[in-house]
Amino acid sequence: MTTITLPALPYAYDALEPHISKETLEFHHDKHHQTYVTNLNNLIKGTDLEGKTLEEIIQASAGDSSKAGIFNNAAQVWNHTFYWNSIAPNGGGKPTGAIAAKIDEAFGSYEKFAEEFANAATTQFGSGWAWLVADEVNGKLSITKTSNADTPLAHGQVAVLTIDVWEHAYYIDYRNARPKYISTFLESLVNWDYANAKLAGQPAGVEK
Ligand code: MN3
Numbered sequence: 001m002t003t004i005t006l007p008a009l010p011y012a013y014d015a016l017e018p019h020i021s022k023e024t025l026e027f028h029h030d031k032h033h034q035t036y037v038t039n040l041n042n043l044i045k046g047t048d049l050e051g052k053t054l055e056e057i058i059q060a061s062a063g064d065s066s067k068a069g070i071f072n073n074a075a076q077v078w079n080h081t082f083y084w085n086s087i088a089p090n091g092g093g094k095p096t097g098a099i100a101a102k103i104d105e106a107f108g109s110y111e112k113f114a115e116e117f118a119n120a121a122t123t124q125f126g127s128g129w130a131w132l133v134a135d136e137v138n139g140k141l142s143i144t145k146t147s148n149a150d151t152p153l154a155h156g157q158v159a160v161l162t163i164d165v166w167e168h169a170y171y172i173d174y175r176n177a178r179p180k181y182i183s184t185f186l187e188s189l190v191n192w193d194y195a196n197a198k199l200a201g202q203p204a205g206v207e208k
Contacts, residue, residue, distance in 0.1 A: 002051045004044075004074075006037045007081050015089045019188050024172045032168055033080040040073040054078050055153065062154035072149040079129060079151050083164045088191035092184075095192040099160070099199050102134075106141040113143075114186050117163075120145045121182045127166040133157040134199060160198045161190065 009029050014022040040057070044050045049057050049070065057074045061067035094110050095103060107113040113132075121130035124145040131144050133152045141160065144152065152159045163169075163185050170181035 003041045004037055004054055004057075004077060006034050006077075007084075009084055011089055016087065016189065019173075019184050020087070020170075021173050024169070027172070028164075028168060029080075029084070033077070036073045036076040036080065040070065040077055043070045043073060058151065058153050071154075075149040075151040075154070078153065079149065079162065080164070082159055083129075083162050083169075085194045086161050086163070086191055087185065087189040088194070091191045092186060092188040093190075095190075095195065097192065097196040099192060099195045102139075102141050102199065116143050118179070118182050118186060121163050121165050121185075122179055124165050130163050130165060131157075131159055132161040132195065134160055139199075158198065161195045 006029075009025060013025045013029075016025065044052075044057065049060060052060065054074055054077060057070065058078060061071035061074060064071070094100070100110070103110055103113045107116060117130060117132065120143050124130055124147070126147065128145060128147040128150070131146065131152055132141060133144055134141055134157065136156045136158055139158075144155075144157065146152070163182065165178060165182070170178060174181040174184075
């Protein structure tokens with residue numbers, strides 16, 4: 001029976017230094033992300049969700065309180081894979097390609113987008129995520145934030161970019177300075193190539 005597996009990081013563990021350390025990536029990917037994968041496989045074992053894709057498991061468990069544990073772990077597996085691809089060595093700064101025009105159209109300017117994105121990530125109370133998403137129907141971009149494991153997949157939105165603002169994402173490198181981690185994400189880490197690929201409708205996954 002197919003099980004859910006942990007995708008490898010799309011770059012070396014030290015590739016994001018000095019912005020995100022090897023130590024952070026070792027804990028965040030090998031411990032936190034792996035734990036969600038392990039928990040999910042244990043929870044779906046012997047159920048009708050065993051053998052389904054991650055996306056199918058998320059859709060089947062979203063909004064069902066009897067499957068909250070499955071949803072939380074499945075969504076966290078998906079969210080983290082999306083996050084690893086949302087950042088890259090030598091990333092950050094102003095976007096290029098189709099996403100640049102879509103951002104101007106939706107927010108007025110890159111600067112306005114960056115301000116709104118940073119604000120969403122800063123004000124997400126407690127653990128969660130901030131996202132750039134596209135409407136499933138008209139493709140219009142917007143910024144959203146989700147608590148804990150919640151994910152745009154469960155809300156009819158197409159994820160384009162995400163930042164993990166759980167403390168485990170930044171505490172080793174930034175301690176409590178979440179705003180500094182967020183500004184570094186925008187200035188030095190955002191993978192606009194990935195955002196452009198998502199905008200073009202490529203499936204979410206582990207591609208670079
Ligand atoms: Mn995380």
